[in-house]
Amino acid sequence: MAGIDSPSTSTVTPNVRLNRIKLAEYFDSAFSFKSGSEWKGDKRFFITFLPNVSNIAQGTLTDTREIPNFPIRTKLTGSYDNISGAKISNNLAELSTTEITGHDGSTHQLTLSKDFPLNQQYIARRHIDTVESIHNHSATPPFFESGSYLISKLNDDNPSLLVELNKDQALPNGLGDKEFIVIPENLHPFIKDNLQYFLTRAGIDVSGDASQYTTLDETNRNLL
Amino acid sequence: MARKINLKGLFDTGLLSSSLEEGAVNALSNGIGAMFDNDPNLTTKFETDPLHFSGVGVSAVKLTFIPPIQGKNFRLKTNIKGINSGSNKAFISVNGGPSITRNGPSSISTIIQHNYDFNISGLSSIKLNQSAATTNTSFDIEIFNIELFVIDEADPYEFNDSVLTTQAWNSSRYIGRQLIGSKINSARRDDVGNNDRIPIIQNYSRNIYIGSRVIGMTEPGITGSFDDPTLTPFPGFSYVTVDEYITVNSDDSITRRSVRGGRGEGDDLNARKGFYQAWYQDFPIGKQVQVKPLDKKLAQSLSPRYNVFNNSGQLQKMLLVNQHPAGDTVDSGSYYAASYETSSFIFDYCSGSGNPDETNDIGADFNIFNYLLLSQKFFTGSLIANPTPDGLGVRT
Numbered sequence: 001m002a003g004i005d006s007p008s009t010s011t012v013t014p015n016v017r018l019n020r021i022k023l024a025e026y027f028d029s030a031f032s033f034k035s036g037s038e039w040k041g042d043k044r045f046f047i048t049f050l051p052n053v054s055n056i057a058q059g060t061l062t063d064t065r066e067i068p069n070f071p072i073r074t075k076l077t078g079s080y081d082n083i084s085g086a087k088i089s090n091n092l093a094e095l096s097t098t099e100i101t102g103h104d105g106s107t108h109q110l111t112l113s114k115d116f117p118l119n120q121q122y123i124a125r126r127h128i129d130t131v132e133s134i135h136n137h138s139a140t141p142p143f144f145e146s147g148s149y150l151i152s153k154l155n156d157d158n159p160s161l162l163v164e165l166n167k168d169q170a171l172p173n174g175l176g177d178k179e180f181i182v183i184p185e186n187l188h189p190f191i192k193d194n195l196q197y198f199l200t201r202a203g204i205d206v207s208g209d210a211s212q213y214t215t216l217d218e219t220n221r222n223l224l
Numbered sequence: 225m226a227r228k229i230n231l232k233g234l235f236d237t238g239l240l241s242s243s244l245e246e247g248a249v250n251a252l253s254n255g256i257g258a259m260f261d262n263d264p265n266l267t268t269k270f271e272t273d274p275l276h277f278s279g280v281g282v283s284a285v286k287l288t289f290i291p292p293i294q295g296k297n298f299r300l301k302t303n304i305k306g307i308n309s310g311s312n313k314a315f316i317s318v319n320g321g322p323s324i325t326r327n328g329p330s331s332i333s334t335i336i337q338h339n340y341d342f343n344i345s346g347l348s349s350i351k352l353n354q355s356a357a358t359t360n361t362s363f364d365i366e367i368f369n370i371e372l373f374v375i376d377e378a379d380p381y382e383f384n385d386s387v388l389t390t391q392a393w394n395s396s397r398y399i400g401r402q403l404i405g406s407k408i409n410s411a412r413r414d415d416v417g418n419n420d421r422i423p424i425i426q427n428y429s430r431n432i433y434i435g436s437r438v439i440g441m442t443e444p445g446i447t448g449s450f451d452d453p454t455l456t457p458f459p460g461f462s463y464v465t466v467d468e469y470i471t472v473n474s475d476d477s478i479t480r481r482s483v484r485g486g487r488g489e490g491d492d493l494n495a496r497k498g499f500y501q502a503w504y505q506d507f508p509i510g511k512q513v514q515v516k517p518l519d520k521k522l523a524q525s526l527s528p529r530y531n532v533f534n535n536s537g538q539l540q541k542m543l544l545v546n547q548h549p550a551g552d553t554v555d556s557g558s559y560y561a562a563s564y565e566t567s568s569f570i571f572d573y574c575s576g577s578g579n580p581d582e583t584n585d586i587g588a589d590f591n592i593f594n595y596l597l598l599s600q601k602f603f604t605g606s607l608i609a610n611p612t613p614d615g616l617g618v619r620t
Contacts, residue, residue, distance in 0.1 A: 012592040014608050018545065020559070020574040020585050022607045026543070026599075033602030039493055041500065043602075046539055047571065048456060049564070053549075064546050065591050069442055069457045090531040091509050095458055097539070100571075108561075108574035115236070116509070117569060124547070124562035147562025148546045152456040153598050156537030158436065158465040159483070159503050161513060163530035165462040167440025167451075170526045176519030180435040182466055183514040184506035185529070188428035191472050198432065199518070202470045202478045207520035216476070223428070 011065060024105035030153075031103050041156040047112065049096040049122045051079075052146035068150050072096040072143050074119045081140045087119040092162075094119065100151075122147075178205050189220035228427050229293060229372040230505050231260040239501055240289055245351070247271050247283030250364055256285070259370045267305075267366040270354065283365070284353045291494045291501070292348040295374035300340040300350060304328065305366045317351040318342050328354060328365070341375070377473065429506045431469045435515070436484075439463040439538070454594050456539040463538050464515055464530075469502065507535045541593040543607075545573075548589050559585040 034043040050067045061067075072079040074087040074094050092098060098118050102111035112118065124147025125139040139145040161182070165171075181199070183192070191198060194216050196206050234240035235257050242256045249256070250269035258266040270283040304314055306328070314336075315325040326338045354365050439451045442459045450457065468482040483499045507513055512529040547560055561575040574586055590607065592599060 010593075010595050012595050014590065014592075016608050017548065018586050018588040018590045018607060022605070023545075023573065023586065025605050026603055026607055029603040029605065039496070041496075041537065044536070045542075046456075048539075049562075050544075064589065065544065065593075067546070068541055068544060069459060071458060089510075090533060092534050095533070097456075108572060110571040110573065112564065112569050112571055114569050117566065118564060121566050122562070122564040122571075124560075144562070146547045147560065148544070149562060150456060150541055151543040151545075152539040152541050154537045155540050156500075158467055158538070159499065160439075160463040160465045160535075160538050161507055161530075161532050162458065162461055162463055162534040162538075163513065163515075163532060164460060165438065165440075165464070165515065165526070165530055166443065166460050167438055167462045168443060171438060171440075171517075171522075171524050173523050175435075175438060175517055176522035178517065178519040178522075180438075180515060180517040180519075182433040182435050182464055183516060184429040184431065184433075185512045185514075186427065186429050186506075187432070188430050188472075191430060191432070195432070198470070198472050198476075198478065201476075202432075202480060204434065204470075204518070206518050 013065070020108055024103075024108065027100075027103040027110065028105055042154060044154040045100045046092075046097055046152045046154065047100050047110065048150040048152065049144055050146075050148040050150060051143035052148065064148075067148055072141060074141075078143045079141050081120055082142075084120065089119055091116060093117065096122070097152075178207065189223055190218075193217040193220055226299070227295075227374040227377065229374065230427065231370060231372055232257065233505055233508075234289070234501070235260050239291070239497065240287060243286050243288070245284040245286055246353075259367050267368040269364060269366050271364045282353065282355045284351055286349055286351045288349045289347060291497045292346040293372070293374065294346055294498075295377050296345060297341070297343050297374070297376035298347055299373045299375050300342075301369075301371040301373075302338050302340070302352070302367060303335055303369045304338075304354065305335045305368075306364075313353075313355045314338060315353050315355075316340050317353070318344055319348050320351075323353070347372075427505075430472045431502055431506055432472070433466045433506075434468040434470070435464060436467050437463075437465045438515070439465065452538075454540050454597060456541040458533075461533070464513070465538075466503075469499075504535060507532050509533070509535055540598055542598050544591040544593065545586075546589045548587055560587055 030043075030045050034040055034045070037043055048068065049072055051070055051072055053061050053064065053067065061070075072095075074080050074089070074096060076086070079096070080086050088094060093116060096118065098116055099113040100110050101113055103109070104111075121140055122144050123138075123140050125145045139147075181195075181204075183195075197214075197216060199206050231240060235242075240260075248271045250271050253269035254266040256268055259268040270285070298318075300316065302314070302316075313325060314328040315323040317323050321344075324340050324342065326340070328336065352367065439455070440462045441455065441457045442450045455463075467484040468480065471479040471481065473479060481495075481499060481502075483496055509532050511532055513532055514529050515526055517524060517526075545562075547562075559575045561572045564571045592607065
């Protein structure tokens, strides 16, 4: 495995094992960092549960750093517990991801979000030594056998929406020469009917002759 | 046109906070936030302070908006009900100013609805007060279904006051009606509880967002680089980023707001708060969004709409923890744990109290991503017992 990739996006792979004291210090520092700031939007931390290498479809993956490319999606076979079945929630929980809202270093526990709870339980298989057979747990969901997880930090410098948009397929040539707009589901019908008109008035370059957008469709103006 | 403020949304995101100044919250209360929702079973219950220096029972809660709600003329609607007796007075104070007084419910279980209209340049706080008559020094009340409307914007809106007498504008809670419509402004069979087929009024957005980037991630099942390698990858997904929006005002004028070019950072934190206030209201998680390129010649196969999986920003990967491989399986030892219970919302990362000798008790392999970019911002220690001078330890 490589040591450090580049200065700012470096990946460090120590050749020692992680212990609970150090990990607890890490989480404590993170929450201290968050609690002491006026703006917490860029100091929120998330956890993503990940599969074991051997559960990944390719089966040839040997570099553990690639594991985050294969999140456990709770609507796919192997990614949900077989009792309660597939779970489609259209949020981060479907990607086995949620926010970490607290940490107790004395009990080695993280509290995860109650507002956007995960879709299911995640329990890794533990210790295979027969002497310690009491610790053997059946993994649930099956892909969570290794109990791998990724800690992430939120960056809210640019307001962003996470959507299931496969860019290579949907936008093979990028976004073109003009801007693009993002429209809320509940945009007022009057504004939706006259989108080009208002964009032109806002100085935004729309395709075609802007002079054609000089009149308004008044049909839905008075909708409340 | 009036604009209804999403008080529940502001409260849930911390942009509206509350502080109890007199009296107490009743043990049977559903919490302060219950004042703002539309659930008929949830109310905020207050007990007055019978020993208040004024000689009458008083309860008071202050609602604070950060940033202030922009506007010139406002209307606050409240519903209150006496629990153990009637309340003699119900009054509010806006931005610390003089009281606006109304009569409270006259008897137990009577529901009374009040409208408070006030003109003020920006709304930063509302104090809700209830007091008993001097001969009645103790009473408890319920407050529910508080609604706030901006009647006149800073950029003036025309408001048709007559709509306030319509059923749709009246408190849905008060008349026993719900607010869950499957389609805006029309009655449909799958509306929840809308048995009278009355069109349900919901908030419309008047904002159009100008996109800045679409940050694609890997194809599902494929490893390798993508647009931004610092991100936590969600294969097949993209981040649609925005840093500007336009608001179409009721007089058809346009207002542009931006967090572009550093605005909203540092000293201009209020600009960022304001931007995100509109953002969270317009793009709640679980709703849908339309991505529309303006280049009509662009080759694209975008879906008509996309579900919003997350709206709070971009996740950047920091720390990956794996059990140590042991032959064909994994085995870090008996102290390794990775266990999340849905009932407690607790995730255990170490079994029991850990190894008493404190070394290698989790025994996990780990990778630190974006070390200089992320972890160094808050963590000055080391994840390694015997670090090298750079704090990172020996690496392979």
